[in-house]
Amino acid sequence: MTERTTNEVQPETVAAAHGVASDTAFGAIAPPLYLSSTYQFADFDTPRAYDYGRVGNPTRDLLAEAITKLEGGAGAVLTPSGMAAVDILLTRLPVGSLVLAPHDCYGGTMRLLKARAGLGQLRLALVDQSDHAAFTVQLAGKPALVLIETPSNPLMRIVDIAALSALSRAAGARVVVDNTFLSPALQKPLSLGADYVLHSTTKFLNGHSDVIAGAVIAADGGEARALRHWANVTGAIAAPFDSWLTLRGLRTLFARMAGQERNAMAIAERLVAHPAVARVHYPGLADHPDHALARRQQQGFGAMMSFELAGGVEAVQRFVRAVKVITLAESLGGVESLVAHPATMTHVDMGPEARARAGIGDGLLRLSIGLEHVDDLLAGLETGLSAC
Numbered sequence: 305m306t307e308r309t310t311n312e313v314q315p316e317t318v319a320a321a322h323g324v325a326s327d328t329a330f331g332a333i334a335p336p337l338y339l340s341s342t343y344q345f346a347d348f349d350t351p352r353a354y355d356y357g358r359v360g361n362p363t364r365d366l367l368a369e370a371i372t373k374l375e376g377g378a379g380a381v382l383t384p385s386g387m388a389a390v391d392i393l394l395t396r397l398p399v400g401s402l403v404l405a406p407h408d409c410y411g412g413t414m415r416l417l418k419a420r421a422g423l424g425q426l427r428l429a430l431v432d433q434s435d436h437a438a439f440t441v442q443l444a445g446k447p448a449l450v451l452i453e454t455p456s457n458p459l460m461r462i463v464d465i466a467a468l469s470a471l472s473r474a475a476g477a478r479v480v481v482d483n484t485f486l487s488p489a490l491q492k493p494l495s496l497g498a499d500y501v502l503h504s505t506t507k508f509l510n511g512h513s514d515v516i517a518g519a520v521i522a523a524d525g526g527e528a529r530a531l532r533h534w535a536n537v538t539g540a541i542a543a544p545f546d547s548w549l550t551l552r553g554l555r556t557l558f559a560r561m562a563g564q565e566r567n568a569m570a571i572a573e574r575l576v577a578h579p580a581v582a583r584v585h586y587p588g589l590a591d592h593p594d595h596a597l598a599r600r601q602q603q604g605f606g607a608m609m610s611f612e613l614a615g616g617v618e619a620v621q622r623f624v625r626a627v628k629v630i631t632l633a634e635s636l637g638g639v640e641s642l643v644a645h646p647a648t649m650t651h652v653d654m655g656p657e658a659r660a661r662a663g664i665g666d667g668l669l670r671l672s673i674g675l676e677h678v679d680d681l682l683a684g685l686e687t688g689l690s691a692c
C-alpha cells in the first residue's frame with residue numbers, strides 16, 4: 305500500500321478528501337477508477353507498484369487507506385461482501401479453533417458460523433455477551449476469536465467493547481467487532497481494545513444502497529498484511545467499481561450519520577408517544593436499558609431502531625401496507641428510510657423458538673432511518689401507525 309497522506313487530519317477530512325487531487329496523470333480531483341486487471345512491467349523482472357488486480361488495485365487501496373484511517377487501524381482488507389469479511393477471519397484460523405460469538409448476532413453471520421462448524425472447520429460457542437459472568441465461563445474454553453456485535457440487530461442492545469476486549473485478550477483470544485451499525489463516525493472499536501473491526505460496507509460506509517462489499521481493519525500492521533495476503537490467496541477481493549462507489553459514498557459519511565441520527569431521534573420520540581406502539585428500542589432514548597453505556601462508548605446513537613406494535617402481526621401487515629416514505633425492504637444504512645419485519649425477513653432462519661428467546665416478537669419492526677425531510681418521515685410514519 306502506498307502512503308499518500310503524511311499529515312494527520314481530522315476524520316471528517318479523511319472521509320471527504322483522502323486521495324482527492326492525487327492523480328498524477330491529469331490532476332483529476334476525483335480519484336480515477338482503475339478497472340485494469342493487469343499492469344505493464346517497467347522492465348524485465350521489474351514490476352511497478354501494481355502487477356495484477358487480485359493482488360492489489362489502486363482504487364481499492366485508496367478506499368482501504370481511508371477506512372483504515374477512519375477506524376484508527378494499521379491496514380485493511382476489502383472483501384466482496386460483509387459475509388466475506390467475516391469469513392476471511394474464520395478461514396485463517398487453524399482447523400478446530402473455538403469461536404465465541406453473540407447468541408443474537410447478525411443472521412448471515414450465524415448461518416456462516418454454523419455452516420463452518422457443521423463442516424468441522426471450527427467449534428462454535430454462543431453467549432449473551434451482556435452477561436459478563438457467562439462470557440468469562442466461555443473464555444475458559446480458550447477461543448481463538450471472539451466476535452462482538454454492538455448495537456445488536458434488531459433489538460439495539462449494547463455490550464461493553466472495552467470490558468469484553470480486555471477479558472478476551474487476557475484469555476489469549478483475538479477480538480473482532482462488527483461495526484456495521486454505527487460506522488467509525490460513531491464508534492471506534494480499535495481504540496477500545498479490539499484487534500479487528502469488520503464492516504458490511506454495503507450499509508452506512510457506502511450509504512447509497514448500490515454496493516455489496518465488506519472490510520476488515522486490523523490494529524496490527526502484520527495482521528493487516530496477513531489479511532491482505534489471504535485475500536489474494538483465496539481471491540476474496542472487492543471489485544474496483546464497488547470500491548470507487550464506496551469511496552464516493554464515504555465522502556459524506558459524517559454528514560449522513562449526523563442527519564440520519566437527528567431524524568432517527570425524532571422518529572423514536574414520535575413512536576414512544578404513539579398509542580399503537582408497545583415498545584421502542586433506540587439507544588438514544590433515556591429509558592433504553594443500555595443508554596448510559598451507549599453514551600460512554602459511542603459518539604452518537606445512530607439511525608437504527610426497532611419497535612413493537614401493540615396489535616401484533618396483524619398490525620404489522622396493516623402498517624407496512626399503509627406506511628409512506630419508509631419502504632419495506634431488507635438492508636440498512638442508506639440515505640433512504642427502510643422498514644423490515646425481522647420475524648419474516650432478516651431473522652426468518654432463526655426459527656420461532658430462538659426468536660422468542662431472543663425477544664424478537666412477531667409485532668417487531670426494524671427501521672433504518674434515512675435523510676428525507678423529518679416532516680415527511682413523521683407524516684409517512686403516522687399514515688402507517690394510524691392504520692394499525
Ligand SMILES: *Cc1c(COP(=O)(O)O)cnc(C)c1O
Nearest residue numbers: 385386387410482484504506517
Ligand atoms: C449486512 C450485515 C452483514 C453482512 O454483510 P453483506 O454485505 O450483506 O454480506 C454483516 N453484519 C451486519 C451487522 C450486517 O448488517
